[in-house]
Amino acid sequence: MRFALLAIAAALLLSIAGCGQDRAAPAEPASTSPATAPSAAQADAPAATAVPAAGVPDDAAPAGRTEGPAEPDDHAAVNARIDNVLGDHAPYERAVLAFRAAVQAGDRAAVAAMVAYPFTAHLDRGEVRIADAAAFVARYDDIVTPAIARAIGDQRYADLFVNQRGVMFGNGEAWINGVCADGNCANPDVRVVAIQPAQ
Incomplete structure (x- = not known):
C-alpha cells in the first residue's frame, strides 16, 4: 500500500514538473535595416537581464503559444519595462493596443495614421519609401502581409x-x-x- 502511494506521488510530481514546458523557443528577430528595424540581438540589455545564447532576453516570451490554457494578458511587467527603458508607458500602451486592434480589424486608414513618415517599407522584394498615409494605404497589402498581420494581431x-x-x-x-x-x-x-517580414 505504501509503495503504491509513493508511486502515485512520484507520478504527480513528474507531471507537475513537466507543466509549462510546451512553449516553443522564440526565433531571433529579423533586422533588414538596422536604423529602423532593430533586432533583439542588437539590444544593449541592462546588466540585470540575463541573455540566453539565442540572443533574446529571458523576459521576451514568444508571440505565439502552442497549446494549453490561456494566461491572463497582464500588462504590469511590460509597462514597468517601458517605464524603465523608454519613459512613461501610457502612450506606448495606447499605441500598442490601438495598432493591434486596427490591424486585426483590417482598418487600413487607422494603421496608416499610426505610422511615422517618411516610412521605409520592408517588402519581400526590397525596400520602398512611403511618403505619407495615402501612399501607405495604397501599398497596404504589400506592407501588411497576412503573415505580418497575424503576428501583430496575435501578439x-x-x-x-x-x-x-x-x-x-x-x-x-x-x-x-x-x-x-x-x-x-x-x-x-x-x-x-517598422513593419517587415520576419526571417
Whole structure:
C-alpha cells in the first residue's frame, strides 16, 4: 500500500514538473535595416537581464503559444519595462493596443495614421519609401502581409519585447517607438517605426 502511494506521488510530481514546458523557443528577430528595424540581438540589455545564447532576453516570451490554457494578458511587467527603458508607458500602451486592434480589424486608414513618415517599407522584394498615409494605404497589402498581420494581431501584451529601440511585435514584424517632435525629445510621439517580414 505504501509503495503504491509513493508511486502515485512520484507520478504527480513528474507531471507537475513537466507543466509549462510546451512553449516553443522564440526565433531571433529579423533586422533588414538596422536604423529602423532593430533586432533583439542588437539590444544593449541592462546588466540585470540575463541573455540566453539565442540572443533574446529571458523576459521576451514568444508571440505565439502552442497549446494549453490561456494566461491572463497582464500588462504590469511590460509597462514597468517601458517605464524603465523608454519613459512613461501610457502612450506606448495606447499605441500598442490601438495598432493591434486596427490591424486585426483590417482598418487600413487607422494603421496608416499610426505610422511615422517618411516610412521605409520592408517588402519581400526590397525596400520602398512611403511618403505619407495615402501612399501607405495604397501599398497596404504589400506592407501588411497576412503573415505580418497575424503576428501583430496575435501578439499578447504580456509577451512584448522592449528595449531602448522600442516595443517589438512577434519576431520583429513590427516596432513601435517614440519619435522626437522637439530637440530634446521631452514628449515623443509614439508611432509605428517598422513593419517587415520576419526571417
